[in-house]
Amino acid sequence: MVAVDLKGVNQVRKRLADGSMRLYFYHRGSGKRLTGVPGSAQFLADYQDAERVAPRDAGTVGGLMREYQASPKFVSKPLSTRREYKRMLTHLETKFGTMPVVALASPRVIGKFIDYQEEIGRDRPRDADNRLTILSAVFSYALRKGRIARNPLKGFERLYDGDRSDKI
Known part of the structure; x- marks a missing residue:
């Protein structure tokens, strides 16, 4: 047998x-x-057969998230930042991962993202803003790569106001 290091193999112990x-x-x-x-x-x-099969999330927002996480832009971030981004992307993928990329062209899709932001923002407004910021970064990367025509989250309004000038 020949030892081969194959990328993208997940090992599960049961x-x-x-x-x-x-x-x-x-x-x-x-x-x-x-x-x-x-x-x-x-x-x-x-x-080899699995490599020929199209990824299960091709053409979805989840696919864009995975592509962003494999990009040099993401990999070059500090480890703590990557961990935090992955944590938030996990939450975002459960909510929007199956959304087709073609839906991002609709002007009404921003309403879905804002509804999600308001839902999370009731208890954690800063966390809600951070999640949409990271999703916007994913969309910006996809826009630069030509995967989508526009970033629906560009310039979204934030819930959290970080003004602490009264504390000084």
């Missing part, structure tokens, strides 16, 4: 009913299960 542990491997982009052990002919064949 406890079986008899108490033993078993490893399963998945292709991250497509979510397809890879059979065999890493390095085997079957494993490599499954990996």
Whole structure:
């Protein structure tokens, strides 16, 4: 067997009913299960098949988020910033990940984002603003790459006012 370092393989450890542990491997982009052990002919064949399959989130806002997270612009950010962005992008992906990219061209889509901002902003206005700021950064990146025609969140109004001049 030849040792090969394949990118985008997710390893999952599961406890079986008899108490033993078993490893399963998945292709991250497509979510397809890879059979065999890493390095085997079957494993490599499954990996190549999974690479040919279109990513499960192609053409969605979730796909734009993943593309942004793989970009040099994101990777060059400090580790703490990347962690915070990923945390917020996880929340955003659960809400908007399946939204088709073509929906971003509609002038009414901003209402969906503002409704989400107001929903989160009732308890945490700064967090709500930060989430939309990060989503706007994703859309700006997608705009520069030609994936979308416009950034629907450009210049959105913030809920949180950080004026602390009265404290000084």
